[in-house]
Amino acid sequence: MKRVLSALVLLTLVLGVACTKREKRTVTLWSFADNNCAEWKKRKADIDQKFNIDLQIELVAQNAFVQKLQAVMMDGKGVPDMIEWMIENNRILNADPEKSFVLPLDEFVNDSKAFKNVVPGRVAWVKYGEHTYGLPHDVHPVVLIYNETLWKKAGVDVEKIETWDQFFEESKKLTAAKKGGKSVNYALPSGNGGLGDTMFMIWQQTGSNILTKDGKPSFTSPEFKEYVAKWLEWQKTGAFTMWDWGNFSALLKNGTLCSYTSPDWWVSQVDAAAKDGKFQFKARALPAYKAGGAVTASWGGSFLAIPKGTQDAERIYEIMEYLQYDASAIKVRFEETGMLPPFSSVWDDAIFKKEDPRFGGQKLGELQANLAKKMPSVNTGDIFWEALSDFGQQYTELASGKISLDDALKNAQEAAEKRIKK
Numbered sequence: 001m002k003r004v005l006s007a008l009v010l011l012t013l014v015l016g017v018a019c020t021k022r023e024k025r026t027v028t029l030w031s032f033a034d035n036n037c038a039e040w041k042k043r044k045a046d047i048d049q050k051f052n053i054d055l056q057i058e059l060v061a062q063n064a065f066v067q068k069l070q071a072v073m074m075d076g077k078g079v080p081d082m083i084e085w086m087i088e089n090n091r092i093l094n095a096d097p098e099k100s101f102v103l104p105l106d107e108f109v110n111d112s113k114a115f116k117n118v119v120p121g122r123v124a125w126v127k128y129g130e131h132t133y134g135l136p137h138d139v140h141p142v143v144l145i146y147n148e149t150l151w152k153k154a155g156v157d158v159e160k161i162e163t164w165d166q167f168f169e170e171s172k173k174l175t176a177a178k179k180g181g182k183s184v185n186y187a188l189p190s191g192n193g194g195l196g197d198t199m200f201m202i203w204q205q206t207g208s209n210i211l212t213k214d215g216k217p218s219f220t221s222p223e224f225k226e227y228v229a230k231w232l233e234w235q236k237t238g239a240f241t242m243w244d245w246g247n248f249s250a251l252l253k254n255g256t257l258c259s260y261t262s263p264d265w266w267v268s269q270v271d272a273a274a275k276d277g278k279f280q281f282k283a284r285a286l287p288a289y290k291a292g293g294a295v296t297a298s299w300g301g302s303f304l305a306i307p308k309g310t311q312d313a314e315r316i317y318e319i320m321e322y323l324q325y326d327a328s329a330i331k332v333r334f335e336e337t338g339m340l341p342p343f344s345s346v347w348d349d350a351i352f353k354k355e356d357p358r359f360g361g362q363k364l365g366e367l368q369a370n371l372a373k374k375m376p377s378v379n380t381g382d383i384f385w386e387a388l389s390d391f392g393q394q395y396t397e398l399a400s401g402k403i404s405l406d407d408a409l410k411n412a413q414e415a416a417e418k419r420i421k422k
Contacts (some may be wrong), residue, residue, distance in 0.1 A: 027053045031084035032062040033302055043329060051319050066091050069101060079309040081316050087125045087301045089385045095129025095215055102305035104131040108317040114325050117345040121375025126303045128381055134303030135324045139342035141372040142201050142297040144286050145270055146259035149279040150185055159284055167287045171239040174258060185258050186241035192399060194392030197243045199231055201261045204297035204376055205289040215381030217416035219391060219409045229405060263299040264339045264368060274358035283359050285371055296371035340368045383419040390415040
């Protein structure tokens with residue numbers, strides 16, 4: 001009888017383990033990016049099988065994302081296991097883990113072999129204080145795309161330009177031709193509203209961080225003041241036309257805009273002009289702010305993170321890593337989107353060294369990968385994006401001549417300091 005009971009107990013345990021293995025856990029991912037959702041949905045069968053899960057991907061409207069996340073976290077029900085959210089104006093990260101919407105990943109990334117392949121310049125955007133909060137989806141290295149035909153017609157070999165000062169001096173030759181009192185060709189686009197678009201990208205090259213490493217504002221530093229003063233001088237050269245999102249491609253095609261600083265997600269704006277064949281386009285590293293300095297930057301992007309309240313964070317981290325950095329998947333991602341993954345171990349693959357007909361056979365992917373290795377790190381922090389806005393308000397007054405440079409920087413500094421005290 002004892003033998004029968006023992007056998008029954010053993011059988012029950014075996015069946016219990018078998019049932020446990022067969023049971024799939026539902027893992028929920030919220031994302032604001034439709035294109036990334038599409039990629040993960042294509043990979044769902046593989047992901048589900050690898051981790052024995054049922055991955056449910058929910059597209060959440062960007063303008064409601066933070067509010068919805070905050071609501072479910074306060075309620076304690078319906079919190080997603082992981083989220084994909086934007087780097088810019090994220091509003092969910094904080095140097096103090098108690099105030100952050102998501103968990104610090106330090107214990108996972110420190111032990112991860114895969115994470116060591118993510119370039120530090122990209123990690124900086126999801127590192128607040130001493131904590132890393134997300135896995136970057138992309139790296140978005142910035143290159144200079146230029147109309148070689150029109151620049152050479154003006155007598156300038158852009159490839160030989162070493163610094164931005166040289167670039168703006170040479171741009172005077174490009175913008176010299178006038179029609180109706182306005183230049184026919186322009187060297188760069190700019191919204192000229194502060195640290196946005198072109199000014200934001202070149203600023204990253206300067207090393208003049210607007211926050212110190214401990215998160216305090218530094219708008220009044222000599223380095224940042226020098227950059228803003230230089231930018232204002234560059235504005236006077238006549239090199240700039242407005243950054244026109246809706247007509248960007250058309251301006252390239254008709255030759256009005258002859259070059260632009262471009263992250264990988266904006267390169268396609270040159271497609272129509274390159275296909276037209278009237279002009280030859282090329283790509284190169286950015287001119288340095290100062291000789292020997294950084295020759296790239298970054299703009300935009302997203303990251304995966306684990307919201308507070310998620311069960312089994314270690315397991316979720318493993319799934320996130322696979323979603324972001326599976327080698328075969330990110331090669332397909334690059335081939336389909338042209339966006340460089342931040343995972344450096346794959347960059348030697350032939351797919352990143354293909355000739356690009358838009359740029360006369362240049363290997364754009366290889367150029368982007370080489371630049372990503374040298375990407376400068378930016379000090380981010382709790383008030384970073386709000387501080388950019390503070391400076392933007394002052395810059396508008398400065399650019400219109402209503403206040404001095406010193407007053408603009410002083411006002412931006414004081415506004416940012418007030419944010420820290422709140």
